[in-house]
Amino acid sequence: MFSLHDTIVAIATPPGRGGVGIIRLSGPEALSLAERLFHGKRTLAEHPFVTLRGVFSDPDSGEAVDDGLAVWFRAPRSFTGEDVVELHAHGAPVVLQRLVQLALRHGARTALPGEFTMRAVVNRRIDLAQAEGIRDLIDAQTTYQAQLAASQARGALSTRLQPAKEELLHTIVHLESSVEFVEENLDTDSRVRIGEQLARLAADLDALRATFRVGRVVRQGLNLAVIGRPNVGKSSLFNALLDADRAIVTDVPGTTRDTLTETAAIADIPVRLVDTAGIRDTDDVVERLGVERTFAALADADLILLVVDAARGVAPEDDRLLAETDGRRALLVVNKTDLVGDLEPFQKWMEEKGVALPLVGVSARERRGLDDLRTLIRHTVAGDAVDSRPDLLVTDARHAELLLETVEALVRAREALDAGYSEEVPLADLHHALEALGEITGEVTIEGIFDRIFATFCIGK
Numbered sequence: 001m002f003s004l005h006d007t008i009v010a011i012a013t014p015p016g017r018g019g020v021g022i023i024r025l026s027g028p029e030a031l032s033l034a035e036r037l038f039h040g041k042r043t044l045a046e047h048p049f050v051t052l053r054g055v056f057s058d059p060d061s062g063e064a065v066d067d068g069l070a071v072w073f074r075a076p077r078s079f080t081g082e083d084v085v086e087l088h089a090h091g092a093p094v095v096l097q098r099l100v101q102l103a104l105r106h107g108a109r110t111a112l113p114g115e116f117t118m119r120a121v122v123n124r125r126i127d128l129a130q131a132e133g134i135r136d137l138i139d140a141q142t143t144y145q146a147q148l149a150a151s152q153a154r155g156a157l158s159t160r161l162q163p164a165k166e167e168l169l170h171t172i173v174h175l176e177s178s179v180e181f182v183e184e185n186l187d188t189d190s191r192v193r194i195g196e197q198l199a200r201l202a203a204d205l206d207a208l209r210a211t212f213r214v215g216r217v218v219r220q221g222l223n224l225a226v227i228g229r230p231n232v233g234k235s236s237l238f239n240a241l242l243d244a245d246r247a248i249v250t251d252v253p254g255t256t257r258d259t260l261t262e263t264a265a266i267a268d269i270p271v272r273l274v275d276t277a278g279i280r281d282t283d284d285v286v287e288r289l290g291v292e293r294t295f296a297a298l299a300d301a302d303l304i305l306l307v308v309d310a311a312r313g314v315a316p317e318d319d320r321l322l323a324e325t326d327g328r329r330a331l332l333v334v335n336k337t338d339l340v341g342d343l344e345p346f347q348k349w350m351e352e353k354g355v356a357l358p359l360v361g362v363s364a365r366e367r368r369g370l371d372d373l374r375t376l377i378r379h380t381v382a383g384d385a386v387d388s389r390p391d392l393l394v395t396d397a398r399h400a401e402l403l404l405e406t407v408e409a410l411v412r413a414r415e416a417l418d419a420g421y422s423e424e425v426p427l428a429d430l431h432h433a434l435e436a437l438g439e440i441t442g443e444v445t446i447e448g449i450f451d452r453i454f455a456t457f458c459i460g461k
Contacts, residue, residue, distance in 0.1 A: 004119065004122060005027075005028070006027055006108075006109050007025060007026065007027030007028060007029040007030050007033060007107060007108045007109070008025070008026055008027055008108060008109055008110070008111035008112075008115055008116070009023065009024070009025050009100055009103040009104065009108040009109070009110065009111060010023070010024055010100070010110060010111035010115075010116070010459050010460040011023055011024075011096050011097075011100060011459075011460050012024040012086070012460035012461065013091065013096075013460070015093070016091075016093065017091055017092060017093065018091030019090070019091055020068075020088055020089070020090065020091050021088075021089055021090065021091035021092070021093075021095070021096040022086055022087070022088055022089075023086070023087040023089065023096060023099050023100060023103070024084065024085075024086050024087075024111075024116065024460060025084065025085045025086075025087070025103065025108060026078070026079075026080045026082050026083070026084045026085075026111075026116055026119060027082055027083065027108075028082070028083065029107055029108070030072075030082070030083040030084060030085045031044060031045060031072055031083050031085060033085075033103060033106055033107060033108060034070060034072065034085035034087065036059040036106060037056055037057070037059065037087065037099065037102055037103065037106075038052075038054050038055070038056055038070045038087060039054050039055050039057060040052045040053055040054025040055070040070070041053075041054070044070060044071075044072040044085065045072070047072075048072050048073070048074040049071065049072070049073060049074065049077070050071065051069050051070070051071045051088075052069065052070055052071070053067070053068070053069055054067070054068075054069075054070065055067045056068060056087065056089060056099055058102060059102065059106060065089075065095060065098050065099060065102070066089045066090055066095045066099070068087065068088045068089040068090065069087075069088040070085060070086065070087050070088065071085070071086050071088075072084075072085050073085070073086075076123065076125075078125075079116065079117075079120055079125065080116055080119040080120045080123060080125065081119065081120060081122075081123025081124070081125045082119060082123065087099060110459075111459060111460065112454075112459070113454060113455055113456070113457045113458060113459050114131075114135070114453070114454030114455065114456070114457025114458075114461065115454065116460070116461055117131045117134055117135070117454065117457060117461055118131070118450055118454045121442055121450075126153075126155075127155070127158050127441040127442050127443070128440070128441055128442025128453070129152060129155075129157045129158050129399070129440055129441045129442070130152065130153050130154070130155055130158060131442075131453070131454075132152065132396055132398075132453065133149050133150070133151070133152030133153030133154075133157075134149075134153045134461070135149075135453075135456060135457050135461075136148070136149035136152065136153075136219065136395065136396075137149035137150050137153055138457075138458060138461060141221075141263075141265070141270050142265045142268040142269065142270060143268050144218060144267075144268030144269075145218060145219060145268065145270070147391070148215070148218065148219075148391070148392075148393055148395060149395075151391045151392060152392075152395075156391060156392045157392060157394075157399070157440070157441075158441050160208065160392060161437055161440065161441065164201055164204070164205060164437060165434065165437050165438070167197070167201060168201070168430060168433060168434045168437070169434065171194060171197065171198070171430060172427065172430050172431065172434065174194070175194075175423045175426065175427050175430070176423075176427065178423045191417045191418070191420075194417060195414045195417045195418055198410050198411075198413055198414040198417075199410075199414055201410055202407045202410040202411055202414070205403055205406055205407050205410070206403075206404075206407045208392075208394060208403060209394060209400055209403035209404055209407065211390070211392075211393045211394045212393070212394040212395070212397070212399075212400035214381075214382045214383065214393055215393035215394045215395035215396075215400075216395065216397070216400075217269060217302075217381050217382055218268070218269055218382070218393060218395060219395035219396070220270075221263075221269060221270030221271060221272060222269065222270075222271055222272070222302035222303055222381055223272050223274060223300055223301045223302050223303075224271050224272065224273050224274065224301060224302065224303045224304075224305060224377070225274045225300075225301035225303075225304050225305070226238050226273065226274065226275050226305045226307060227304060227305070227306055227307065227321060227324075228306060228307035228308060228309075228318075228321065229309075229315060229317040229318060229321070231309070232307045232308055232309040232312075232335055232336075233307060233309065233335040233336060233364045233365070234275060234307050235275055236335070236364035236365055237305070237307055237333065237335060237362065237364040238260070238262075238273055238275040239364070240362075240364045240367055240370055241264055241266075241273060241370065241373075241374075242262050242264050242273065243264075260274070260275040261273065261274050261275075266374050266377050266378060267374065267375075267377075267378035267382070269378065269381065269382065271377070274301070301328075302329065302381065303329045303330065303331070303377065303380060303381055304324075304325055304328055304329070304330035304331070305330070305331055305333050306318075306321055306322065306325060306330055306331070306332050306333065306357070307333045307335050308332065308333070308334055308335065308346060309334075309335060309336055310334045310335060310336045310337050310339060310340040310341070310342075310343075310346075310361065311336045311339040311340050313345060314345070314346070314349050318349075319353070322349075322350070322353055322355055322357075323353075325355070325357065326355070329380060329381070330357050331357060331358050331359070331360065331373075331376055331377065331380060332346060332350065332357040332358070332359045332360075333360055333361075333362055333373060334346050334359065334360070334361045334362070335362055335363070335364055336363060336364075336365070337361040337362060337363050337368070337369065338363035338365065338366050338368065341361065343359060343361050346359060347359060358376055358380065360372050360373050360376050398440075398453075399440050402436045402437070402439055402440050403436075403440075405432075405433075405436040406433045406436040406437055409429040409430070409432040409433035409436065410429070410430075410433050412426075412429045413426035413427075413429035413430050413433070414426070416429065
């Protein structure tokens, strides 16, 4: 566990060269340490929350290191709730590292990953769910990911859960009173009323938990494997979806002999596209290895694009690949519709095989039908949720598990009431439900949870 009594320092801007680099100090000695490093016409101590210009220098030798800006955020009006000082120097790595070394030499220690944010949680500037939102905002790769993370960082999930906590607490107090005062034992009507209330609460929280199906995809992205027999246009489709010529495209069957992976954003969902070797029987050792890797990629895929050739129709290899999609999320992509636009033979083929995959026609070469394909991918993995852009989705597996734990405890409590058990029995489950909700926001913590969560943060945040 982190020590909360030290003054910590870290570079808060990304590694590498830049116009400006920021060093952040937080802790009881942040101001005094910063005043030893920074010298301007006005002092930090006399001007909190004001950005000052001055010179950074070595306190021992007086040697100037750089000129720049500094600002003191006086406790508790800072991100961490402690005294925080930011030093804004030129973004040369050597300059930033020199300033960090000077801070370390004069009493600071290096901040651990996420330690600034952890102190903000401990000092009640933000709660744990908000801290996780900050982490996800830093890691966001798409606009929608950033929107959801920023909403959570502002407290959207915490605000959404607060009425449920208050309702639970009120019910617990009611039942506790019945235990303490025999004359206030629950009558049948009260049990029915509380049971209905718990059922509504459980349904509401379960609906929130169910958004994790989409939220997980939005946050983590998905693996999308492009499969098919040789020369159906898999690599052309791969390039078209990326809008870049990443895969080699020729008329020679077996050109793609290994998997090729790239990342793209489809409807603001990060998608790892995997181009695979065409599947066919071959005596070529290298090509056979490529086919084996294709099946490995297929096994790992969240969504499969089975590509067939509109001009050449179906072949035995297509039958084999169609069978591989059984029980999996998959789309049938009929390529080369610029040559043959009729999709009905492929619909009949699936009917004959007893398979019903969503079907879309495209021309990868002419970049036609790609918007329809992207829409189909989006709706297959996320339904309408990404189109409606809700401000709150459960995106973290920890939150989803705790919500499920809460719902199950509420259901058990209601069943105990309906069965006529004494108040102590449902109370145990209601306390458990309240603790699970509190664990989401950090009001209730288990040993080691901070270490596990904040270890995933970047240093300097």
